[in-house]
Amino acid sequence: TNIPVITIDGPGGAGKGTVSQILAEKLGWHLLDSGAIYRVLALAAIHHRFAPDDEESLVALASNLDVKFEVEAEKALTHIILEGEDVTMTIRTQQVADMASKVAALPRVREALLRRQRAFKELPGLVADGRDMGTVVFKDAAAKVYLTASAEERARRRHQQLLEKGIPAKIDQLIAEIQERDERDTNRSVAPLKAAEGSLFVDSTTLTIAEVVDQILEFAHGKL
Numbered sequence: 001t002n003i004p005v006i007t008i009d010g011p012g013g014a015g016k017g018t019v020s021q022i023l024a025e026k027l028g029w030h031l032l033d034s035g036a037i038y039r040v041l042a043l044a045a046i047h048h049r050f051a052p053d054d055e056e057s058l059v060a061l062a063s064n065l066d067v068k069f070e071v072e073a074e075k076a077l078t079h080i081i082l083e084g085e086d087v088t089m090t091i092r093t094q095q096v097a098d099m100a101s102k103v104a105a106l107p108r109v110r111e112a113l114l115r116r117q118r119a120f121k122e123l124p125g126l127v128a129d130g131r132d133m134g135t136v137v138f139k140d141a142a143a144k145v146y147l148t149a150s151a152e153e154r155a156r157r158r159h160q161q162l163l164e165k166g167i168p169a170k171i172d173q174l175i176a177e178i179q180e181r182d183e184r185d186t187n188r189s190v191a192p193l194k195a196a197e198g199s200l201f202v203d204s205t206t207l208t209i210a211e212v213v214d215q216i217l218e219f220a221h222g223k224l
């Protein structure tokens with residue numbers, strides 16, 4: 001069977017999560033937030049007190065990870081359950097993001113998570129959000145998108161999100177953290193962050209979410 005896939009890759013804070021969720025809803029397709037899988041692994045690793053370079057332990061953990069994605073029937077929210085515990089919110093911290101990008105640099109860890117990610121490809125279709133969706137995991141996807149924004153704009157959005165949650169943060173520090181994670185994701189030897197061949201390049205710095213969604217839908221319609 002030919003199951004259509006749209007991949008959305010790009011750095012953190014470019015709006016991939018929101019855009020992917022809207023696209024999946026509009027199309028009535030499944031959604032893969034692959035970053036959440038790396039974050040869940042990172043959280044489990046922190047719980048186990050594994051070092052970020054302890055590849056042996058991390059590969060074993062990745063292979064046996066007990067994670068479930070529970071989509072609420074009415075609401076758009078997907079609950080992420082690690083070993084029976086709802087970690088939807090706890091995987092969103094900076095500490096977890098940082099650990100995620102470290103464990104994600106290990107080749108065998110990525111390998112161990114491949115099948116789990118590919119299992120999301122089911123009828124009627126899939127929107128896959130991440131760093132290597134179009135370059136590695138769903139290489140044969142019909143429509144590939146690279147969504148980015150300037151580091152300053154991504155930091156500004158992150159700052160806004162944190163303020164809304166009542167969490168104080170400094171813009172300068174956020175920019176530094178974003179640049180550090182970008183650098184690690186872009187320069188790693190396996191599955192580095194880069195635009196897949198033939199992908200639509202979208203810079204969301206000065207675009208609204210609706211404008212980004214429209215551009216992608218138009219591009220995808222021509223491809224599917």
Ligand code: C5P
Pocket residue numbers: 012034035036038039097100101102104105129130131132133181185
């Ligand atoms: O997208 P998100 O910020 O949730 O991803 C967290 C981290 O997981 C990223 O910084 C990246 O290192 C890693 N990741 C990855 N490959 C993906 C998705 C996320 O390496 N497909």
